[in-house]
Amino acid sequence: MDNEQASQTAIFMRSKRAIVLTGSETEEEAKQALSQVVIIPRPPKFNNVHEQRVHMKQRLAAGFRLLAKYGWDEGVAGHATFRDPEYPDLFWVNPFGMYFGHIKASDLVLVDHEGSIVRGNRFVNKAAFVIHGSIHTARSDVVCAVHTHSMYGKTFSTFGRPLLPISQDACAFYDDHSVYDQFGGLVFDSEEGKRLVNALGPKNKALILQNHGLVTTGSSIESAFWFFVAMERCCQSQLLAEAAAVNGYRDLCVIPDETARRTWDTVGTQKAGYGQFMPMFDMIAQEQPDCLL
Template sequence: MAKDYTAEIDIKQTFKSYEEERLYRKQRLAASFRILARRGLNLGVAGHITVRDPEFTDHFWVNPFMTSFSQIKVSDLILVNHEGRIVEGKKPINRAAFAIHSQIHQARPDAAAAAHSHSPYGKVWSTTGRLLDPITQDSCAFYNDHGLFNDFTGVVYELEEGKRIAEALGNYKAVILQNHGLLTVGQTVEEAVWWFVSMEEACKTQIMAEQIGSPILIEKEHAELTAKQIGLPVAGKGNFQPLYDEVLREEPGFLG
């Protein structure tokens, strides 16, 4: 029997202090913006990734407003509480980031991180108002594990709309925001960001497949099995690591 190497990935790391864990989370968060930027998954001032503070769990770290994803460093990150008060950092934050992420973090105590950006294929697919189909092994990671928020009313500035997005997300790892884009969550920054990257690719694949014909769906029992194989938190964290290593090697300035 083949060895299960995923068991060797430490999804529940232990840290000596809150400070050590906080720095770890902030480093992965800063790298995540670079990862999305390198793949063209950001657009102007739109988009935000957050991670819950390990000590003050009603606070989260987020990117500053009007700072390019490709330039974000650890020292740029902003700490904000669930009331909207900036606790650490001097720059403003995206109003929509607070409206959405504060409600996600409150509704999902298991979700340490959340990622949202106006990525090209995610936006295109969101206009269909449809969930993704299990047409490839990779897309099965989202089989029966993503929702649809089908009530676009403009830029999300109000907490009430953030609450409704959180309700559409439910206990899933992702939600398609109709006419808007994608949002993913995870127990770690690594997981949330990998799901975003992977879901963008799943949208791209289905869009392209439907241009040439009618994609053949993977049978339900096989889609369910595959989801259990590649849709777990450990898979999200493991797939993120090569992306992090690449940024660390080529753009180590994000650690500053």
């Protein structure tokens, strides 16, 4: 998060008013408090690529734990990947058939874009390779991609249409997601992977797979997972709103384009996604610290 974004979303300037909190600090302590720098959360800097890789594997594992905590696992379906920081033509992915709630950083498997295992002793979901390999090949800006068969995402996908900007949260996806309006069964065909990427487009961060589920991408692991959480909840919100309305989506109050676009500037950016994920990471890392092993 930079100063410009912080100024849009939080108060971060230190007041020049000098006060003493009676009973808890001396005048000297009050002066020291006035000189403290306000900390703005930022992505970490790494001393070497090994340190960065370990960090990223831990974040991906924590993301899987979150998916499991929210009930967004479905048997052996679902996968998330990140591009290796040293070898951008390789990506890390979850082992096939391993429960999201048990995944540790050390369990992740490294594969190449030809579908061969480079590191790890577990095999990989072929659909994960086809979908994510296609995305990582076509979109150099995508560091991480997330896909599961979450309940509201796959339910909303049956409409074959995009989300509407009916809430502040939904504006995060305004003019930033698309729909793949075909379903050809399990994604085992490389040509199907290419069609998915074409539907995602050169800039969108999310894709609704008709009759299937959601895919979100990010320039960081944190943003990709946050936008999956946010999109799933926006699908739930719109389903509830349409079910409550007499005339379905026709009765919904849609946010005007200009306002939705301006709201996206605050809640829809990759930096915003990173910041939104961090409280969730802190929660899961404290609850399930073994995910970092």
